[in-house]
Amino acid sequence: MVVAQQQKAGTFQVLVGKIDDVLQYAIGDPLRYLANWGRLYSLWPVHLETACCSVEVGAAAGSRFDIERFGTLEAFGSLRACDLIIVMGTVTRKLAPRLKLIYDQMAEPKWVIAMGACSITGGLYFDSYNVLRGIDDIIPVDVYVPGCPPRAEALIQGIVLLQEKIRRMPTLSGR
Amino acid sequence: MRMTLESEYSPDADRIMAVSLGPQHPGAGHFRIRLWLDGDYVVKALPDAGYVHRGEEKMGEYRNYTQNVPHLERPVILDSSNILFAYSLGVDELMNSKVPPRAQYLRVIMSEINRIISHMYFIAIQGLFLGHTTMITWCMGDRDFWIDLGERIAGARVTFAYIIPGGVRNDIPEFAIEKGLKTCDWFEKRMGEYEKIFYDNPMVHQRSDGVGVLSRDDAIAFGATGTVARASGLALDVRKDEPYSSYSDFEFKTPVLTQGDSWARAYVALLDMRESIKIIRQALKGLPQGPVRLKLGPQPRVPAGEVYSRTEAARGEMSYHIVSDGSPRPYRLKIGVPSAKNLRALPHLLKNVHIADIPVIYWSLNYWPVEADR
Amino acid sequence: MDRAKAIADKITSKHPGTKLEWVKPRRLKVSAPASMIKDVALFARDSLGFDHISTVSGVDWIAKNALEVVYFVGSTVPGQEGFVLALSERVPRDNPVVSTLIGVWRGAEYHERETHEMFGLNFQGHPDQSHLFLPEDWNDLPPLRKDYVSPGR
Numbered sequence: 001m002v003v004a005q006q007q008k009a010g011t012f013q014v015l016v017g018k019i020d021d022v023l024q025y026a027i028g029d030p031l032r033y034l035a036n037w038g039r040l041y042s043l044w045p046v047h048l049e050t051a052c053c054s055v056e057v058g059a060a061a062g063s064r065f066d067i068e069r070f071g072t073l074e075a076f077g078s079l080r081a082c083d084l085i086i087v088m089g090t091v092t093r094k095l096a097p098r099l100k101l102i103y104d105q106m107a108e109p110k111w112v113i114a115m116g117a118c119s120i121t122g123g124l125y126f127d128s129y130n131v132l133r134g135i136d137d138i139i140p141v142d143v144y145v146p147g148c149p150p151r152a153e154a155l156i157q158g159i160v161l162l163q164e165k166i167r168r169m170p171t172l173s174g175r
Numbered sequence: 176m177r178m179t180l181e182s183e184y185s186p187d188a189d190r191i192m193a194v195s196l197g198p199q200h201p202g203a204g205h206f207r208i209r210l211w212l213d214g215d216y217v218v219k220a221l222p223d224a225g226y227v228h229r230g231e232e233k234m235g236e237y238r239n240y241t242q243n244v245p246h247l248e249r250p251v252i253l254d255s256s257n258i259l260f261a262y263s264l265g266v267d268e269l270m271n272s273k274v275p276p277r278a279q280y281l282r283v284i285m286s287e288i289n290r291i292i293s294h295m296y297f298i299a300i301q302g303l304f305l306g307h308t309t310m311i312t313w314c315m316g317d318r319d320f321w322i323d324l325g326e327r328i329a330g331a332r333v334t335f336a337y338i339i340p341g342g343v344r345n346d347i348p349e350f351a352i353e354k355g356l357k358t359c360d361w362f363e364k365r366m367g368e369y370e371k372i373f374y375d376n377p378m379v380h381q382r383s384d385g386v387g388v389l390s391r392d393d394a395i396a397f398g399a400t401g402t403v404a405r406a407s408g409l410a411l412d413v414r415k416d417e418p419y420s421s422y423s424d425f426e427f428k429t430p431v432l433t434q435g436d437s438w439a440r441a442y443v444a445l446l447d448m449r450e451s452i453k454i455i456r457q458a459l460k461g462l463p464q465g466p467v468r469l470k471l472g473p474q475p476r477v478p479a480g481e482v483y484s485r486t487e488a489a490r491g492e493m494s495y496h497i498v499s500d501g502s503p504r505p506y507r508l509k510i511g512v513p514s515a516k517n518l519r520a521l522p523h524l525l526k527n528v529h530i531a532d533i534p535v536i537y538w539s540l541n542y543w544p545v546e547a548d549r
Numbered sequence: 550m551d552r553a554k555a556i557a558d559k560i561t562s563k564h565p566g567t568k569l570e571w572v573k574p575r576r577l578k579v580s581a582p583a584s585m586i587k588d589v590a591l592f593a594r595d596s597l598g599f600d601h602i603s604t605v606s607g608v609d610w611i612a613k614n615a616l617e618v619v620y621f622v623g624s625t626v627p628g629q630e631g632f633v634l635a636l637s638e639r640v641p642r643d644n645p646v647v648s649t650l651i652g653v654w655r656g657a658e659y660h661e662r663e664t665h666e667m668f669g670l671n672f673q674g675h676p677d678q679s680h681l682f683l684p685e686d687w688n689d690l691p692p693l694r695k696d697y698v699s700p701g702r
Binding site for chain 1: 198199200204205225226227228229230233234237245246249250251252253296299300311312313315316318319322332333334545
Binding site for chain 2: 570571573575576578600601602603604606607608609619621623625630631633635654655656657658659660663667680681682683684692693697699702
């Protein structure tokens with residue numbers, strides 16, 4: 001008797017699990033896909049220049065490379081509307097707390113591109129007294145774009161990689 | 176961590192508001208200006224630099240004279256040849272080396288190409304800060320033709336590392352000479368269009384005429400150089416004053432304006448580029464034959480001594496104070512960058528101006544924070 | 550070279566305590582004791598036309614236990630633009646106090662501020678010697694002193 005009841009409850013739970021799966025596939029996934037698709041091609045980067053790589057971001061935003069073709073604005077003033085930080089090069093000890101503060105003020109979901117050797121490992125400035133050896137100690141990095149400075153094409157590739165990552169993001173919140 | 180310490184701001188009266196402009200602000204990248212405002216007017220402004228201070232001078236003491244080449248151009252990759260030019264001149268002088276004439280001409284060519292690249296970025300962003308979007312689109316696109324030319328000569332996109340102690344790194348390829356002359360012809364016509372759409376634009380005149388006027392006396396007292404000094408009627412040009420590296424062979428003028436306002440500072444950049452075109456054309460046509468660099472070896476020994484070398488970079492006088500004690504590494508390497516020399520004028524110019532004029536004045540000083548901080 | 554030498558002679562004959570360090574084409578370096586550097590600077594500005602401050606540099610002579618401040622001053626006088634006067638003074642490392650020259654060349658303000666934070670030189674009479682390039686919370690030795698070793702080394 002007890003065994004039969006347990007079997008019955010077991011099948012019920014399996015049924016609930018199945019319905020959950022079906023709902024996930026039928027509603028959740030399309031919804032997630034839709035939301036992520038909406039985020040993909042409207043990345044708003046923060047206007048935070050940290051060092052000399054900003055010249056190449058400027059070139060990428062210029063009319064030759066035109067980064068807007070790939071669904072990214074050039075740079076934007078208000079943090080609250082932004083969802084992407086491109087860390088353009090060296091982060092010094094003076095800038096590091098500001099960078100963290102800026103990252104914390106942005107709304108979720110948010111992504112970080114570390115551009116240039118300096119923001120990845122410290123680059124040429126590995127033995128300087130005022131330079132952070134990579135920014136991943138203070139904020140999580142999604143895409144690394146190596147180079148010193150990276151060419152504009154490399155930055156575009158980094159953004160396309162980030163879009164690929166956003167497309168496959170498993171949850172709606174991004175975390 | 177709280178960034179805005181109360182003690183940092185000391186408002187004089189209730190009506191004075193203290194505001195921090197930057198480092199995350201579209202009008203001031205990697206730089207902060209501390210402002211004290213009375214309504215819409217700036218009462219006092221203090222620049223807060225150092226967000227990109229990377230300790231180049233200390234690093235220079237750890238590396239030998241050849242290893243110093245790549246990191247010394249990083250402070251101003253807009254103008255990477257000119258910052259290395261002064262360094263190379265200083266090391267050449269210390270080592271008493273005679274640079275071959277072809278290398279001297281190639282140095283001049285690359286330095287002038289870089290001047291154009293730097294000025295194009297300057298007037299592009301000046302256009303953006305004045306609300307003139309055409310200028311940034313045009314200039315950023317046209318700048319790439321010059322970067323391409325530099326890439327054909329030196330091999331890298333912006334960090335050319337072309338001018339090195341003892342000459343230049345490699346010879347100019349034959350097709351780059353032809354391409355360079357073509358680019359000069361095209362660009363000369365193009366600059367006329369800039370003048371029509373930007374410099375003669377009534378909107379641009381209204382927003383930058385008489386904004387941030389630096390008098391000639393103040394320019395001398397603050398030690399302003401380059402475009403800032405020349406827009407204030409101060410005819411300073413190291414290329415003319417001490418013709419280094421065969422600049423005496425070329426015919427060119429030093430453009431000087433007397434208005435001293437933001438418009439004049441932007442216009443001097445255009446006039447500068449006209450002269451650069453002339454120099455590039457003369458140098459490409461009269462390029463002498465011969466070797467392009469001296470053999471120095473991987474770790475050149477530099478005799479003990481002290482040197483103060485300077486060149487005219489895009490932003491002004493670029494100078495190096497190099498002290499050598501006879502070892503392969505410099506004992507002291509001081510980079511005197513034009514942005515740091517012009518920085519003193521900023522708090523003076525930002526008095527009693529509207530908030531809306533701050534970006535215009537700030538950028539018209541041709542200030543590049545990475546260069547100033549080193 | 551001759552002209553630079555002539556300028557140097559004018560300084561050394563007017564101020565007997567000063568010493569000509571070296572002279573090169575369009576360059577001359579004069580060292581002065583800390584007590585009379587202001588007079589020499591005023592003389593160079595008013596009588597010799599060195600009115601355009603170029604930069605201020607410092608050198609740490611650790612073996613001689615001295616800190617050196619060098620003012621590089623250009624000129625805007627027509628015909629003399631290419632000349633640069635290097636005016637230097639040396640102070641002991643353990644008591645690095647010099648007097649500011651802002652009163653002579655206003656543009657020296659930020660250069661002196663930078664030299665202060667990089668070498669720990671104390672410019673007496675300087676209105677603001679807070680950090681210009683170093684972080685606000687820097688509490689180590691001044692970085693350009695020779696006994697400061699960069700953490701990456």
